[in-house]
Amino acid sequence: MKPFTTIIKRALPLLLAASWRALAVDATNVVPPVTARDFYNAGTRLLAGKKYDDAEKLFQSAVAAQDEPVQPAAVYNLGHARFAEGAELIKKGPDAQKVSARGHAASAAGEQAIRRSESALADNNLDRMIAAYLEGRGARRELRDAEKAVAAAMEIYGKTLQKWQRAADDFKSAAELNPADTNATQNAEIVERDLAQLVDSLRKMQAMLGAMGKQRADLGKLLGRLKGQIPGPNAPPGAPGEDGEEDDNGKNGKHPEDLVGQKENASLQGKEESPSALSPDQAGQILEGLSIDGGRRLSMSDQEGRPLQPGKGRNW
Amino acid sequence: MLAFALAVGRAQLSTRIPPGAAAQFMVPQPAVDNSPPENILATAEFDPPVVRPGEKTFYRVTITATENSIKWPDKIPAPPELRLGAVARGQLTQPDGMPFHPVSGFVYEITALALGHFVVSNFVVQVGGSSVEVPPASVDVDGHGVTLPARKLSLEVSETNLFFGQPFRVRVILPAAPGNQIEALRDVQFNGDALLADRLATRRSVETVNRGGQLMPAFIFETAATPLVTGRLNISAQGFTAGSEFGGPVVISGPVMFPSGPPKYVLLVSDWVGLNVRPLPSEGQRPGFTGAIGKFLADRPQLSTNRIHVGEPVHLKFAFHGQGDLTRFVPPELPRTSDWQVIADNPPDNGFTLIPLTDEIQATPAIPFSCFDPSAAKYVDLTIPSLPVTVVGEDLPLQLAASDDEAGSAAPLKLSGLALMPGKTVASLKPLQLRGWFVGVQLVPVMVFFALWQWDRRRRFLEAHPEIVRRRQARRALRYERRQLKIAVEAGDSAAFVSHAADAMRIAVAPQYPANPVALVGGDVLAQFDDAARHGPAGVTVRKIFAAADEQFSIGAKGRADLLALHFEVDAVLLELEEKL
Amino acid sequence: MRWHRQILLVAVLFGAVICRAGTANDYFKVGLEMSGAGQLPEAAMAFEKSAQMQPASGTLVNLGIAEWRRGRAGAAILAWEKARWIDPFDSRAGADLKFARTAAQVDEPELKWFETASTWLPPNAWAWLAGASLWLAVGLLVLPGIFRRRKAGWHSPLAALAFGIFLFTLTANVGVVSRTQIGFVLKKNAPLLLTPTRTGEVISTLTAGEPARQLRSRGNFLFIRTQTESGWIGRDAFGLVGD
Secondary structure, three states: OHHHHHHHHHHHHHHHHHHHHHHHOOOOOOOOOOOHHHHHHHHHHHHHOOOHHHHHHHHHHHHHOOOOOOHHHHHHHHHHHHHHHHHHHHHHOOOHHHHHHHHHHHHHHHHHHHHHHHHHHHHOOHHHHHHHHHHHHHHHHHHHHHHHHHHHHHHHHHHHHHHHHHHHHHHHHHHHHOOOOHHHHHHHHHHHHHHHHHHHHHHHHHHHHHHHHHHHHHHHHHHHHHHHHOOHHHOOOOOOOOOOOOOOOOOOOOOHHHHOOOOOOOOOOOOOOOOOOOOHHHHHHHHHOOOOOOOOOOOOOOOOOOOOOOOOOOOO | OOOOOOOOOOOOOOOOOOHHHHHHHHOOOOOEOOOOHHHOOEEEEEEOOEEOOOOEEEEEEEEOOOHHHEEOOOOOOOOOOEEEEEEEEEEEEEOOOOOEEEEEEEEEEEEEOOOEEEEEOOEEEEEOOEEEEEOOEEEEEOOOOOOOOOOOEEEEEOOOEEEOOOOEEEEEEEEOEOOOEOOOEEEEEEEOOOEEEEEEEEEEEEEEEEEOOEEEEEEEEEEEEEEOOOEEEEEEEEEEEOOOOOOOOOEEOOOOEOOOOOOOOOEEEEOOEEEEEEOOOOOOOOOOEEEEEEEEEEOOOEEOOOEEEOOOOEEEEOOEEEEEOOOOOOOOOOOOOOOEEEEEOOOOOOEEEEEEOOOOOOEOOOEOOEEEEOOOOEEEEOOEOOOEOEEEOOOOOOEOOHHHOOOOOOOOOEOOOOOOOOOOEOOOOOOHHHOHHHHHHHHHHHHHHHHHHHHHHHHHHHHHOHHHHHHHHHHHHHHHHHHHHHHHHHHOOHHHHHHHHHHHHHHHHHHHOOOOHHHOOHHHHHOOOOHHHHHOHHHHHHHHHHHHHHHOOOOOOOOOHHHHHHHHHHHHHHHHHHHOO | OHHHHHHHHHHHHHHHHHHHHHHHHHHHHHHHHHHHHOOHHHHHHHHHHHHHHOOEHHHHHHHHHHHHHOOOHHHHHHHHHHHHHHOOOOHHHHHHHHHHHHHHOOOOOOOOHHHHHHOOOOHHHHHHHHHHHHHHHHHHHHHHHHOOOOOOOOHHHHHHHHHHHHHHHHHHHHHHHHHOOEEEEOOOOEEEEOOOOOOOOEEEEEOOOOEEEEEEEEOOEEEEEOOOOEEEEEHHHEEEOOO
C-alpha cells in the first residue's frame, strides 16, 4: 500500500503538468512557446506569414529571455519585423503622391485667391470683391482639408519613422552581438538610408504644411478685410463660423524637435537645394523611392528550430 | 581670355541662403502669350553684314514664338562658301505687360570662305504646327572694305584648372556699342556639359574694361558656377541684348549712356572656353568634409557659457571666412555623441545648441570639419575644437525639511560632517573569501593536522614493533664502531682495534636475541653463523678477536700488532652480521 | 646571517606599506582642503585617489559627501555603502545613507537573511572567524589524542561551540560573497537595455542610487536585476560595492 501511495505522490505532479500542456494546445495543435527558442521559432513563422505585429511581440519575448545563443538571431528578425511593419504603414497609409498633389493644388488655388483678393481690394470693385471672397472661402476650405491630409500622412510617416529607427538599432545590435553577421550591418545601413529619405520627406511635408498654414492665415486676413468692405445686404451667404480663424494646432505625427539629430540626406555640394514647396513631380519621385517594390525582398530567418547562422542569410 | 582675381582677404562670414531669397522662386510665372501663328514674326540678318574672307560673322534669326514650339531644321539653305558652326538657340520672355511675349533666337557662327555676295535664302520653319517663313539675309565678303567686328560676348572664368565641385566665378561681358551705349543682357545662360550656375550669386554691373588696349564701358553679368563632371569641359555663354531692361539691380561705375527707344532683342553668343576639371583626391580626405572648396580659415568658436547644469542648453557659435564661395557653404554636420544632445541652428546662423546629458562631461565635443584647398590640392583640417566646460550635476538637498522625514525620527535631516581621519582601512574591498591566497592559507592547518596524524601513526607502529627500533639503533651503533675501527687501524692501535671489533660484533648480534651487547660473548656471535662459516675464516676471525679482547683484560697484557692485519676479515664478518639485521 | 636577511625584508615591506599609506593620507588631506574651499570635483577626485590607494571608511564617507554635494547621488550612495562595507560600525555612513535615500527617494537593497547576518561584522572578520573556529574545533577534538593528553571536560563543549560558530559564519560568508554582486546605479536616468549593445532597446530608465544585483556580464555591459525588472546596463553606469 505504501509503495503505491509513494508512486501516486511522485507521478501525480507529472501527470498534471502533461495534461495542462495538452489542454493548452490550441485548435491548430501549436504548443504555446515557453523557451526563447520557442518564441523565436513562433515569431519566425509569423514573420513568414506577414503577421508583423505578432511576430514583433514574440521576438521581443525571445530577446527578453536573455538566451545567449538565440538572442542575436531574435534581435535580427525583430529588426526585420519592425521594418516590415513600418513599410506596411506607408503602404496602407494615404497615397503620398495624391496628398502631395492635393497640397499643391490647394496651395495654388490659395495663391490665386490671395492675388484676386488683393487685386479686388486694390480696385475697390464690389463685384470683384464678392467674387474674390467666395473664391477665397473655397480656397481656404481646400487648404484646411489639404492640411489635414498632409498631417495625417505625416502621422503615418512619423510612426514609420519610429519603427524604422528601432529597426535600424536592432540590426546594429544584432551586428554587435554577432560581429560575423555582415547581413545585419548591411541591413542597418539600408534602413538608415531609407530613414534619411523618410526624414527628408517629413521635413518637406512639414514645410508644405507650414506654407499652407501661413497661406491660410494670410487668406483669412484678406477675407476678413473683404468682408469688412462688402456691405451687409451684398454679403454672400455662408455657414456661421466659417470665416472665423480655425486655429487647429494640426496634430502632426511628428514635431520638429523630434527630427532633431536625424541625419538628412547630405546635400550635394553646389547642387541647388530649394527649400520651396515641392512640386508634385518632386514629391512623387521622393515618395516613390520609399515604396517597397516587388524586386526587393527582405531576407528572413525562416529556419525553424535553429537561429539564423551568421553569414548564411540572403542579402537584403 | 582675361583672368581676374577675386578680392583678396575679403572677410566674409559664411552666408546661407536666407528664406526671403529663395522665396523669389516660389512666385509663379504669369501665362505666356500663345498668339495664333499669323502674329508670329521672323527676322534674319547677318552681323556684321560685310566681312573679309576668313573673318567671322553671325547669322541670326529671331522669331516671336516660344522656342519649344519652333521645329528648327537641321540644315538651313546656306551657300557652300559660308561655313556654318553649331547653332545656338535661346528664348527671351519679353516683358510687355501681361501676358509675356516670347522671342526666340537662333544664331550661327559663319566663316566666309570666298569673296562675293552670298544669300541665305528664305526658308520655312514649323511653329506650333503652322509654317512661318524666315526672310532671306545676305552678306558681302569683300577683301578691301572696312568691316565692323561681329557683336559677341566675352566669357571670362576665374580658374581654368578646377576640381570637381569647386565653385568659380564667371563673367559674361558685353562691351558697349559704338557711341559707348550700354545695353543690358538678359536670359544669360551657359552652354556646356554638367555645369551648374548659381542664380543667387549673380551680380550685374557696368564697368570699364580693357579691350585690345582700349578702355571702354561694358555690361558685365557675373555669377558663380560649379562643374559637376570631371575631365575636359567646354563652356560658352549666350544672352539677349535688352536695351535698358536690366531685370534686376545693377552697379554702375562711371558715366554711361543707354540707348533710347524700344530695345532690340538680339541673341549674342561667346566663344567656347575650356576647363580642366580634376576629381577630388580620395587620399588625405579629412573627416567632416562637406564639400567646401577654397582657402578657409576658422574663427575661434565661442561658447555662451562654460558652466552649465545637466539639461541646460549652451550655444556654440562658429564662423569661417576666406577665399572661396561661401554662398553654398555647408556647415559641419551634427556631431554624434551620447553625452550631448545637439541641435543645429537654422540658416543663416552658424552654430549648435548643445545640451549636456550627464555631469561627467568636461568639454564640448570636437566637431570634425575640413575643406579642400585647391591651390595646395590637399585637404585642410578645420575641426572645431572642443572647449572645456564644467557641468554641474543636479542640486541635491543637503538637509531635509522635517515633513520629509517619513519614518518619524528614523532618518537624519542632514548629511554628517566630513571625517577628519581616514579611519579603518583595508587592503582591498574584495573580501578575503574571494581571494585565492586566503583559501590557500586554510590548507596550512590541514597540512599540519595531517602531519601530526602521520607522526602519531608512526609512533604507534614503532611501539608495536620494538625490534625495528632495536635494529635501527644497532645499525647506528655499528656504523659508529666501524668508524672507530677505521681510526684504530690508521693509528695502528691494535688494542683499540680489538676492543672496537669485539664491541661491533656484539652490537651486530644483540638485536637477534635480544640482549644488551655488553652481555654477549664470542660464542653468541658465532651462534649467528652457520656450521660452515663457524669453522671457516669468519669463525677464526671471531675467535681471534674475542681471544685478544679477553687477553687485554689480564694484567701485563700487550697489544698484538699482528691483529691489525685482520681488519679486512673483521669487515667481512661485520658486513655479514649487518646483513642479518 | 640568514635572520639578518629576513629582518631586512620585513623592514622593506613595512616601509613600502608606510610610504603607500603616506601618499593616501596626503590625498586625504588634499581632499579635506578642497572640500573646505568648495572645490567639490577636485575634492571628490582626491578622496577617490586616496580610497584607491588605501580603502578606508572615513575616506569613503568624505567621498560620498563630496559626490552628493556636486549632485551625483549614485556615486555618493555607492561610496557610503563601501564605507559601511569596510566598517559596519561606522554610524556616519549609515546615517548618510538613510538621509540620501530619503532625499533621493530610492530604496535600500533587499537582503536575504544570510546577507543581513553578514552585515553584522566586516567581511574579512567573518573569514577569519570561520577559519579560526573551524580549526579550533578540529584541534580540540584531534590534538589531545595525538599528544596523549587526557581530554578535559571543557574540550568537547568548546569544540562544539567553535563548530557552531563555524556553521554560522558559513552562512555569513555566503552572505558576504553574495553581497559582492550588489551594486548601485551611478548615473541619473541610466537606460536599462534589452540587449547588451549600444543601440539596445531601452526597457526603462533607472534612478541614480537604485540598488540592483549583477547576474552576469558581457563586454561593456552588466546584466542586473532591480527589485522590479532586469536588463543590461553599461559598466560605467553601475558600481559594485565590493569592487
